[in-house]
Amino acid sequence: MSRSAQHLQEAADWLTRLQRPEVEETDWLAFDAWLSEPGALEAYDAIQAVDEEIFQRGPAVRGELAEPRRATVKRAFTIDWRWLGGLGAAAAVAAVAIVVAPWGELLPQPDTLYVTDKGENRAVQLADGSHIDLNTDSHVSVRLDKDARRVTVHDGQALFDVAHDSQRPFLITAGDETVRVVGTKFDVRRRDGQLSVTVLRGLVEVSTDGEDTPVRLRPGQMLEHVEGASGVVVRAVAAEDQVGWRSGRLIYRDQPLGRIVGDMNHYFDRPLRLEGETTANLRFSGVLIVDSQDAMVRRLTSLMPLSATPTDDSIVLRGKSSAPN
Amino acid sequence: MADAGDLLSVTSSDKAVLLGLYEEKRANLVRFFAARLGSRAEAEDLVQDLYLRLSGMEAVGPVDNPSALLHRIGSNLMLDRLRSQKRSGARDNDWRAINTTAVAGQEIADEPSADEVVAGRQRLQALVEAVEDLPEKTRQAFQLHKLDGHSHVETARRMGISVSTVEKHISSALKSLTRRLR
Numbered sequence: 483m484s485r486s487a488q489h490l491q492e493a494a495d496w497l498t499r500l501q502r503p504e505v506e507e508t509d510w511l512a513f514d515a516w517l518s519e520p521g522a523l524e525a526y527d528a529i530q531a532v533d534e535e536i537f538q539r540g541p542a543v544r545g546e547l548a549e550p551r552r553a554t555v556k557r558a559f560t561i562d563w564r565w566l567g568g569l570g571a572a573a574a575v576a577a578v579a580i581v582v583a584p585w586g587e588l589l590p591q592p593d594t595l596y597v598t599d600k601g602e603n604r605a606v607q608l609a610d611g612s613h614i615d616l617n618t619d620s621h622v623s624v625r626l627d628k629d630a631r632r633v634t635v636h637d638g639q640a641l642f643d644v645a646h647d648s649q650r651p652f653l654i655t656a657g658d659e660t661v662r663v664v665g666t667k668f669d670v671r672r673r674d675g676q677l678s679v680t681v682l683r684g685l686v687e688v689s690t691d692g693e694d695t696p697v698r699l700r701p702g703q704m705l706e707h708v709e710g711a712s713g714v715v716v717r718a719v720a721a722e723d724q725v726g727w728r729s730g731r732l733i734y735r736d737q738p739l740g741r742i743v744g745d746m747n748h749y750f751d752r753p754l755r756l757e758g759e760t761t762a763n764l765r766f767s768g769v770l771i772v773d774s775q776d777a778m779v780r781r782l783t784s785l786m787p788l789s790a791t792p793t794d795d796s797i798v799l800r801g802k803s804s805a806p807n
Numbered sequence: 808m809a810d811a812g813d814l815l816s817v818t819s820s821d822k823a824v825l826l827g828l829y830e831e832k833r834a835n836l837v838r839f840f841a842a843r844l845g846s847r848a849e850a851e852d853l854v855q856d857l858y859l860r861l862s863g864m865e866a867v868g869p870v871d872n873p874s875a876l877l878h879r880i881g882s883n884l885m886l887d888r889l890r891s892q893k894r895s896g897a898r899d900n901d902w903r904a905i906n907t908t909a910v911a912g913q914e915i916a917d918e919p920s921a922d923e924v925v926a927g928r929q930r931l932q933a934l935v936e937a938v939e940d941l942p943e944k945t946r947q948a949f950q951l952h953k954l955d956g957h958s959h960v961e962t963a964r965r966m967g968i969s970v971s972t973v974e975k976h977i978s979s980a981l982k983s984l985t986r987r988l989r
Contacts, residue, residue, distance in 0.1 A: 487982075487986075490982045490985055490986065491978070491979075491982050493982075494977075494978040494979070494981040494982040494985070495974075495978045496842075497842045497978075497981065498974050498977050498978040498981070499974070500839065500842035500843060501842055501843065501959075502959065502974075503958065505843070505882075507872075507875045507878050507879060510839055510874075510875070510878040511872075511874060511875060511878075513835070513838075513839060514832065514835050514839075514874065517835050517838065526838060527838070528985050528989050529981055529982070529985050530838065530841050530842060530847065531847075531989070532981065532984050532985045532988055532989065533842070533845070533981060534841070534845060534846055534847060535934070535988075536934070536953050536954075536984070537845040537846070537953075539931060539934060540953065540954050540956075542931055543931065543934055543935055543938060543954060544950075544954045544955075546931065546932075546935040547935060547938065547939070547950070547954070773954075773955055773956065774955060777955065777956060
């Protein structure tokens with residue numbers, strides 16, 4: 483082993499030793515003594531910097547590793563889509579029509595459906611230069627027509643970064659809401675009949691069925707709406723909280739456990755269930771790193787007065803104050 | 808065990824010795840605590856607190872091993888920190904991590920330049936590829952410990968190998984990644 487490789491190995495051994503749960507005074511004294519050897523400081527600083535980077539980028543690295551298809555493609559963004567279910571069949575028919583009929587080009591463009599599985603994130607680049615980042619367990623379809631770019635959020639959450647094109651407005655439909663944008667960045671979420679739009683940059687106009695005037699949102703504002711109900715709520719938020727999912731974090735400020743469990747259940751096949759009358763209403767503020775389900779449940783139970791009991795097909799969470807049924 | 812604050816009944820010359828040694832060991836103390844805290848910036852903070860603690864001492868008794876004392880006070884400060892973080896739900900730490908992420912150019916709030924986004928993605932890609940190229944067992948131990956957050960002991964249990972073998976894998980992974988990435 484070359485001298486510098488030797489130093490790096492020693493430095494890595496030291497850092498690993500210092501990360502044991504039990505570290506004694508003698509470890510410090512020996513470490514301090516070792517650092518005075520020639521080359522030790524540089525080697526240690528290099529190792530420690532990489533260790534720190536791994537610590538900080540851990541969730542992102544983990545996400546990439548969990549998704550081998552993306553990790554092997556050496557591009558910043560990958561385009562990936564699948565046909566699915568009923569829409570898939572309709573689109574397939576349209577595609578056939580184009581082949582057999584010369585007037586096929588006159589048919590409307592088919593929707594392209596972008597889908598993520600549980601625990602999967604996906605970056606999509608559209609032909610017009612816009613980007614969509616899809617959160618876990620989400621379905622979005624896209625149609626780029628001559629007069630407009632049309633996107634439907636069927637379910638889930640997506641961050642849009644829309645390329646400016648004054649000739650073709652970018653229209654997003656989510657439930658009974660339509661979001662109209664010019665060139666901007668914002669997050670749209672549709673889960674369990676709840677809609678929200680959060681703006682990170684630019685101006686966004688949201689129309690809701692049954693409302694006369696559209697609502698204009700600025701950066702740092704979030705609009706919330708219950709599908710089918712009348713009225714919307716707009717409030718100021720830390721917009722970056724709403725897109726924490728992009729770096730593998732779920733960020734909450736005073737949210738009910740029911741919402742958090744709902745979010746987590748979009749990441750894992752094995753459902754979390756709540757038992758006890760008041761359990762769903764326990765409030766939580768904090769950051770949950772998205773990694774394994776077991777680790778997330780462990781952290782949740784250490785941060786909240788909760789017990790977790792695995793059953794055959796689920797994990798049951800119960801507030802410690804609520805009596806068993 | 809004595810709290811860091813009440814170890815003392817020392818003369819001012821002993822205190823001068825201790826502060827002098829602090830100056831000498833400061834950089835290495837930061838290195839030591841950076842490994843423990845996973846962050847050089849936090850270690851800097853801690854070692855600054857250590858200085859405040861030392862300079863606030865009324866008097867310091869004769870100290871057998873001043874360097875060991877620096878370590879002991881620093882470690883107590885670190886435990887205090889970790890405990891108070893736990894009490895507040897480890898939130899501050901996580902909020903700080905979020906803010907650091909934003910400042911480091913991981914998009915969101917401040918809209919980094921396109922160059923920064925590309926550089927950040929490329930760096931991430933390089934890191935991911937370096938991890939993927941590790942030998943199988945090494946990669947597995949690395950992932951369990953560094954990415955999934957399991958302790959050395961838990962990683963050993965999951966892999967059915969000894970703790971010292973886990974540490975060898977982790978150490979060897981750090982060396983390979985550092986050689987590729989620096």
